[in-house]
Amino acid sequence: MKQALEGIKVLDFSQLLQGPYATQMLGDVGADVIKVERIKTGDIYRDMTFFNKWIAGDESPCFMAWNRNKRSIAVDMKSEQGKDIIYKLVQQADIIVENFRPGVMKRLGYGYEDLKQINPSIIYCSASGWGDEGPYLKRPGQDLLAQSISGAVMTSGKENDGPVAIGTALCDQVNALNSVYAILAALFYRERTGIGQEIKTNLLSSAIAFQMQDYFTIQNLGVPFERPNSNIGHPGNAAPFGMYGTKDGFISIAMCPWSKLVKALEDDTLNKYDDAQILYDKRDEIHGEVEKIIKTKTTQEWLDIMLSFDIWVAKVNKQSEVEFDPQVKFNNTFVEIRHPKAGKVKVTNIPFTMSETPGEITRASPLIGEHGEEILSELGYTEEEIADLINVEVISVEKVK
Amino acid sequence: MKQALEGIKVLDFSQLLQGPYATQMLGDVGADVIKVERIKTGDIYRDMTFFNKWIAGDESPCFMAWNRNKRSIAVDMKSEQGKDIIYKLVQQADIIVENFRPGVMKRLGYGYEDLKQINPSIIYCSASGWGDEGPYLKRPGQDLLAQSISGAVMTSGKENDGPVAIGTALCDQVNALNSVYAILAALFYRERTGIGQEIKTNLLSSAIAFQMQDYFTIQNLGVPFERPNSNIGHPGNAAPFGMYGTKDGFISIAMCPWSKLVKALEDDTLNKYDDAQILYDKRDEIHGEVEKIIKTKTTQEWLDIMLSFDIWVAKVNKQSEVEFDPQVKFNNTFVEIRHPKAGKVKVTNIPFTMSETPGEITRASPLIGEHGEEILSELGYTEEEIADLINVEVISVEKVK
Numbered sequence: 080m081k082q083a084l085e086g087i088k089v090l091d092f093s094q095l096l097q098g099p100y101a102t103q104m105l106g107d108v109g110a111d112v113i114k115v116e117r118i119k120t121g122d123i124y125r126d127m128t129f130f131n132k133w134i135a136g137d138e139s140p141c142f143m144a145w146n147r148n149k150r151s152i153a154v155d156m157k158s159e160q161g162k163d164i165i166y167k168l169v170q171q172a173d174i175i176v177e178n179f180r181p182g183v184m185k186r187l188g189y190g191y192e193d194l195k196q197i198n199p200s201i202i203y204c205s206a207s208g209w210g211d212e213g214p215y216l217k218r219p220g221q222d223l224l225a226q227s228i229s230g231a232v233m234t235s236g237k238e239n240d241g242p243v244a245i246g247t248a249l250c251d252q253v254n255a256l257n258s259v260y261a262i263l264a265a266l267f268y269r270e271r272t273g274i275g276q277e278i279k280t281n282l283l284s285s286a287i288a289f290q291m292q293d294y295f296t297i298q299n300l301g302v303p304f305e306r307p308n309s310n311i312g313h314p315g316n317a318a319p320f321g322m323y324g325t326k327d328g329f330i331s332i333a334m335c336p337w338s339k340l341v342k343a344l345e346d347d348t349l350n351k352y353d354d355a356q357i358l359y360d361k362r363d364e365i366h367g368e369v370e371k372i373i374k375t376k377t378t379q380e381w382l383d384i385m386l387s388f389d390i391w392v393a394k395v396n397k398q399s400e401v402e403f404d405p406q407v408k409f410n411n412t413f414v415e416i417r418h419p420k421a422g423k424v425k426v427t428n429i430p431f432t433m434s435e436t437p438g439e440i441t442r443a444s445p446l447i448g449e450h451g452e453e454i455l456s457e458l459g460y461t462e463e464e465i466a467d468l469i470n471v472e473v474i475s476v477e478k479v480k
Numbered sequence: 481m482k483q484a485l486e487g488i489k490v491l492d493f494s495q496l497l498q499g500p501y502a503t504q505m506l507g508d509v510g511a512d513v514i515k516v517e518r519i520k521t522g523d524i525y526r527d528m529t530f531f532n533k534w535i536a537g538d539e540s541p542c543f544m545a546w547n548r549n550k551r552s553i554a555v556d557m558k559s560e561q562g563k564d565i566i567y568k569l570v571q572q573a574d575i576i577v578e579n580f581r582p583g584v585m586k587r588l589g590y591g592y593e594d595l596k597q598i599n600p601s602i603i604y605c606s607a608s609g610w611g612d613e614g615p616y617l618k619r620p621g622q623d624l625l626a627q628s629i630s631g632a633v634m635t636s637g638k639e640n641d642g643p644v645a646i647g648t649a650l651c652d653q654v655n656a657l658n659s660v661y662a663i664l665a666a667l668f669y670r671e672r673t674g675i676g677q678e679i680k681t682n683l684l685s686s687a688i689a690f691q692m693q694d695y696f697t698i699q700n701l702g703v704p705f706e707r708p709n710s711n712i713g714h715p716g717n718a719a720p721f722g723m724y725g726t727k728d729g730f731i732s733i734a735m736c737p738w739s740k741l742v743k744a745l746e747d748d749t750l751n752k753y754d755d756a757q758i759l760y761d762k763r764d765e766i767h768g769e770v771e772k773i774i775k776t777k778t779t780q781e782w783l784d785i786m787l788s789f790d791i792w793v794a795k796v797n798k799q800s801e802v803e804f805d806p807q808v809k810f811n812n813t814f815v816e817i818r819h820p821k822a823g824k825v826k827v828t829n830i831p832f833t834m835s836e837t838p839g840e841i842t843r844a845s846p847l848i849g850e851h852g853e854e855i856l857s858e859l860g861y862t863e864e865e866i867a868d869l870i871n872v873e874v875i876s877v878e879k880v881k
Binding site for chain 2: 081083084096100104108127128129130131132134140141143144145209210212213214215218219221222223224225226227228229230231232233234235236240241242243244245246247248252253254256257258259260261263264265266267268270271272274275276277278279280281283284285287288289290291292293294295296297298299300302303304306310312313314315316317320321322324329330331333334355356359386389391392393394395396397398399400401402404405406407409410412413421424425426427428429430431432433434435436
């Protein structure tokens with residue numbers, strides 16, 4: 080079966096999270112993604128991990144998570160011969176992605192204006208922390224910092240919690256998604272007109288746009304969100320919207336007509352709260368009253384009862400339970416692939432289906448420069464020339480021991 | 481200036497959040513988005529709001545946030561004349577988006593197979609809660625519920641907090657972004673081959689894929705995340721990564737060599753923690769020690785000190801402070817547009833720039849069926865025919881009073 084971006088070449092200069100996730104998404108739907116890494120040491124994300132633990136000795140789960148469906152070439156980007164290689168790759172590329180601090184690519188000779196000379200219809204996406212100009216230009220740009228400046232850390236948890244970081248790399252990941260959105264729009268435009276362009280995305284703008292509804296509300300109603308003091312599920316919502324402890328776990332209840340919930344809870348005294356304003360003003364008190372009742376039965380008992388009323392309810396899964404959830408299993412959300420060093424690894428599948436051009440996971444994350452010889456050979460370098468480039472340390476090629 | 485999706489028509493049957501955000505993104509880069517609403521009452525999100533408050537009498541900030549750059553037609557989708565109108569719109573459309581519960585569009589005569597008969601190269605995206613088959617098929621699909629089943633609510637906050645909902649509509653918004661990603665990949669493929677297709681996205685798969693790095697880590701290292709008992713910023717991270725109270729607010733510190741931070745804090749006794757394993761194992765204790773020092777100076781004092789060491793640091797903004805942040809102002813993140821009933825409203829700008837085809841916000845969210853007459857006239861209906869369709873209640877047109 081064909082893939083949607085078959086024939087499209089992406090030259091990926093990005094490191095860490097946001098850029099690599101963006102290019103992985105392009106690879107997931109069929110683009111040929113060539114990751115250009117630092118010679119010998121590679122992407123700096125290879126040196127970071129969680130819990131101070133590693134896979135197969137020295138492989139990082141952080142790096143491995145965002146670099147499937149790519150080939151790697153590790154090049155001395157500052158050497159003349161390295162430049163020759165990169166410029167040849169640029170000639171064949173459709174899309175460039177980079178997320179260095181603003182100005183770095185230009186200093187190296189790989190800025191948009193430089194590469195446009197070599198390939199006039201190139202689509203060039205720079206992803207930064209704050210934008211490529213302005214007061215924060217020299218500041219480090221990173222996910223938690225963008226969560227902080229964008230106000231995202233003030234949206235979760237309880238009113239007296241102080242800031243609460245969102246426990247996944249929200250800004251990096253949302254900006255990766257926005258980068259793909261802009262790149263694919265530009266690719267369509269180029270297909271119609273032949274005209275390439277430069278795209279600039281940044282963590283901060285993506286983090287704020289992601290909170291579009293929240294900012295629209297507080298700016299145009301003129302009322303700030305105040306986080307609840309109970310487990311109500313959003314600072315702007317009334318009871319019962321939220322999470323409740325059961326006898327053996329937690330359930331979530333979404334939008335629900337109050338009278339329907341009162342029937343399911345079998346406690347008519349709760350009818351006194353049946354008013355939109357009261358449900359907002361007394362949400363913490365109401366949450367407490369409801370939770371007292373919900374604590375008396377198990378999660379499964381409440382699911383059976385509430386689903387029979389068509390109440391919008393779900394079990395709260397611990398992360399360790401998620402892969403065993405019946406719908407998650409049905410959806411094939413997790414699949415196994417082979418990594419050259421680590422053997423079988425479990426990865427998250429592409430989260431959608433396409434009837435004509437299904438996405439596909441064809442390879443695990445590469446070793447540093449693993450495909451250097453193959454990529455140079457495609458560019459027309461001879462075996463001797465490639466051996467020489469390795470010898471003089473213009474490229475490095477990591478092999479499985 | 482041209483826009484990237486100029487000439488592309490989107491027929492949008494979606495309601496609430498995920499579908500409307502997806503089609504808004506297509507409109508932001510130039511597609512002509514026609515929102516097909518229920519006659520008279522429109523999108524059910526028009527009836528929901530925060531704090532039980534409304535804009536200009538009865539407009540919902542939730543609805544308004546996700547429906548700019550669209551025109552609206554309000555049609556009786558079950559009537560024969562309504563069907564005629566919709567089928568004519570389908571003939572001219574490139575993309576269909578819908579997010580009813582699985583099966584509803586088919587029952588109404590608007591399933592993929594039905595519309596493909598009318599327009600063989602149509603791209604048709606269905607966005608559901610859990611997928612269009614499987615054990616949760618009949619269950620209500622909603623953002624908080626998908627946060628719960630995907631484990632997302634167990635990633636933020638402290639170990640003893642129980643579940644912590646992410647305070648923005650994470651799953652809806654991420655699935656909107658994934659829908660746009662798949663639609664634009666399909667649009668490119670169609671441009672090259674002439675072949676349309678059916679896309680299916682869902683909240684649950686998107687929510688899990690968004691936690692890709694987190695699941696990759698726990699599944700392949702075999703170690704579960706345990707949330708910290710302090711304000712460390714991610715369950716898998718070591719100190720100092722996290723948020724700290726200052727004399728007058730909070731700052732975030734991202735990845736930082738420990739010895740560099742100790743210098744900035746001017747307390748050599750902290751050198752005893754300078755070991756990767758200790759920084760993880762004792763992260764809560766270390767967070768406490770560091771916060772004691774950080775409490776002694778203001779946010780601005782710490783920014784000055786730490787930025788001089790190139791420590792990755794940022795201020796934590798309250799949501800109400802975000803629009804006054806210097807970089808946010810520089811980036812023009814918030815812009816004003818005119819709404820037919822509410823007058824000037826403030827909206828979040830498109831979060832990226834494109835040099836050749838910049839996105840543009842050309843209109844605020846529509847009234848219910850506001851553009852019905854204009855859209856029918858473009859389909860070739862005469863003024864008399866349109867008046868008759870209004871008269872017999874096949875379409876409704878809301879006007880500003």
